[in-house]
Amino acid sequence: MVRSGSPKYLWGLALLFFGLFFYLPLGKLLATGVSSHFWSEVFNGRTLNIIWFTVWQAGVSALLSLFLGIPSAYVFYVKRYRFQRVFRALVSIPFMLPSIVVAIAFRSLLSGVNGTPIIILANTFMNYSIAVRVIGSAWSHLDPLTSDASELDGAGRIRTAVQIVLPQIKESIASVGVLIFLYCSANFGIVMVLGNVGTKTIETEIYTSATSFLNLHRSASLVLVQLAITFLTLFISGRLVSRSLTGNQREKQLGKNFDGRDVPALFLVILIVLILIITPMFSLLIRAFQSHGGWGIANFHNLATHGARDLLSISVGTAELNSLRNALVTLIISLLTGVLVSYLLAYAGLRRKMMRNLLDAFFLAPIGISSVILGFGFLVTFGDGAFPLRSSWLVTPIAQSLLAIPLVVRFVYPTIQAIPRNFLEMAEIDGADRLSSWRRVQFPLVRESIYLAAGYTVVLSIGEFGAANFLAYGDQATLPTVLFQLISRPGAQNYGMAMAASSLLTLVSGFAIYSFEYLSEVKG
Template sequence: MVGRGFVVDGTLDPVGVLEVLTRPRVGRVLAFTVLSATAGTALSLVLGLPAAYVLSRVAVPGRRVLRALLLVPFVLPTIVVGVAFRQVLGEGGPLGFLGWEQSPVAVVLGLAFFNAAVVIRTVGAAWESLDPRPGEAAAALGATPLQVWWTVTWPALRGAVVSAASVVFLFCATSFGVVLTLGGVRWATVETEIYLLTTTLFDLRAAAALSILQLVVVVALLALAARSRTPVAPVARARTTPRRPRVSDAPALAMTALLLLFVAVPLSGLVIGSLRVRGEWSLGNYRALAGRGEQEALLVPVTEALTASLRIAVDATWMALGLGLLLSVVVTRRSHSPLERRLRGGLDALFMLPLGVSAVTLGFGLLVTLDSGPLDLRDSPVLVPIAQALVALPLVVRTLVPVLGGVDDRQRQAAASLGAGATRTWWTVEAPVIWKPLLAASGFAFAASLGEFGATSFLARDEAPTLPIVIFRLLGQPGEMNYGMALAASVVLAVTTATVMLAVERLRVPSLGAV
């Protein structure tokens, strides 16, 4: 990408990059990216913080079910979230009279729907771990509930809130499927603009310039957030059990109910819309998935695309697991010098780049790199699994590293002193504690690969699309059947990914949002 953006005919030409960044449309795109990400982050915090409090402190009926329902949106593919909001906000939808279809409001709502779960998971985990005794002592000395919150609770939670806000802002700024579906060409972010420049205008240099700019800004924001972040509250020695609701909890309970409604309405609209054909209840949209849509809108049936998605997700999962496990073992081994420690930290940061770099940038980078010579993989069936494995790799590493890092190195030394080789030591010491996190990492990788849309949109071949690609193509084709098939395919994809992630949730292994 650096070569495409800065080098022309073998000569460094930074003026060309500046020309791209001074275009009027690029300025509007940059402004909308910042504004939409800021608004999406703010709305996610407003909706997520009260729910995090309720789920961690108040014993509401069905608390575990409620937690699972509120965490479902984050595991849904972004294209599914976009389709769900289009169904609700579009013409004929329950909120269609507001005229918000493909508008900035729709984009912000979609971003908040997707990311409120990150706030719940990150801040909720910190809230559950707070030691209750300082607050109780402050109350016993006459502090009001507001004073207890401001002097005791908030300082302990500030690190978790900053962490959640920085991650949510990153996800909002690099969201692709939600913005492309709800914003269209007019309301584009850097993420969707890179896609449009590449696939529609074929301006690879401008796309490369924006990709580099996005990378620099994201890294700078993450570094700034890391410097401003205070340590997250340590695990309390005495944890409070959730108590019965009080009158003072009414505002938080009301906001939690509002968030539940905010989650339920788009998902319900998606399911109901998929079951309606010409104003009548029918499974016709699901039966049509065996075909190619109205006026042969697709090159392959939707069922074939689903099969391809599952196969690619399996391949991407074992690739991500293999590389992620090896990397986790390397970075968690004890360092014997400061240089070795820095090298291990640098290696860990290198493979975390797909978390900070958008999937669109990753896909575009692979597109312009693996297109010639011995690395020409443009027509290879392994290119898409490789891209999806790189997207899923940070999830695997961030799940396994805390577990392997917690293994006492003295256990390995004891096994070795008793004559166990490296392989026997691994199976004896580390395998018993890592098998459950390894299953969880498999679920994370599989779900992320199954719903991946950004990188795959550049790399998937027309005759072998994945299910998210097929959904997007159906949305772009006229015809009631095509739209109904897009709804039905979105439901199938949502149910599949949600089932996988809910199974992972039962393993009680922290996901990305809690790391």
């Protein structure tokens, strides 16, 4: 018999952490939002326009990502060819990039052209890769017999795809579409950089209402609207999402080589990748090495300065150090808390299903909260009063941890759950105590997922903009907030610095993902 349940103090620790840093700020926002102002703030033409714009730009972006993602999934996952992994890695870069860097890359590509079309393009750039990945994985697990049979009957490849394949993977397509929709409805950095004066989404309005107009009631009312949209979307599509993310049971099929009938698809995908993926990144890189006097590394030299007319409070280099420090602290906090929560949930030993669902929901709820909402909640909760945490630099990494912990839990929790119970029983029979059973039996089995979670946490923290924009300024500014200042204040020097710093940030994110994926693949 395995010991069920965990020490009470561990539960207390986890509940306290979430209660203080998540439910307290959230409660404060809800209390501010649910007021007599709510109806008048939300139900007027201006606000409804903002809500409508948020929804439709996210919807169009999601549809476009799916539309481009389906043929690409076929080429990248169903077919088999040399250097396939390299190409897959290439198209998955955009999703790892900080949104502010994506926005800057598109600014570099189409400087002067702002507004809705370019916002949708930037959204699609970021989310195309996740569409390809999810759809491709589902498609590659399909039994090829039915499509082979349909082709033998003379159906063309497109017809086979539309009539035979797509119906079988429609759940994956729908679920990833919903996910992309949610990401795009919270694309704060992209709209802040690429939007025109009148371009407003719910998130940018939360930010400007609070910081430019001190209208906290309006911001909090809009938080409620944003939460309602997230909740409704997840509720409507709930079953689809949970099913496809639990992974595919069927075995992955071996891909086939290209043949003559793949030419249109191949041509289309090469075009998509060249225009949508390669061009913006390439343009960013080129601009980074372009400055007044032609080509060179002047922009990189300037990173040690405070920008033209001393715009920044600290140099970009110092901001980068702040970001790295925050990332490390975020990593420590979210790994400790995330693994603890996963462990507690996996061994809760709760007989009653309702109680378990409740606890799952309690710890996974932050996944539905955007960084802007969290940053705003921290600002109004920890600005003063009982916990004047805001004046400490720790406020940013703690906020970022709240965003990262659900990610860690989603990686680690299933792997802990999957450990066969009899492993633990054997360890217990051998006289292992709880700690050494964790160290010797459980940890080696979940190590891989922890490394992966660590990689994503670092990337999340380094690129996080919405919360940092509320919380980190002055000498605590982070790389994304400094980048935003540079790109929104014109002048050739600032512009060049933004390009150079974005390129560096891209490299750092790439390195983080690469090293942690490497660690997770290498099994001790």
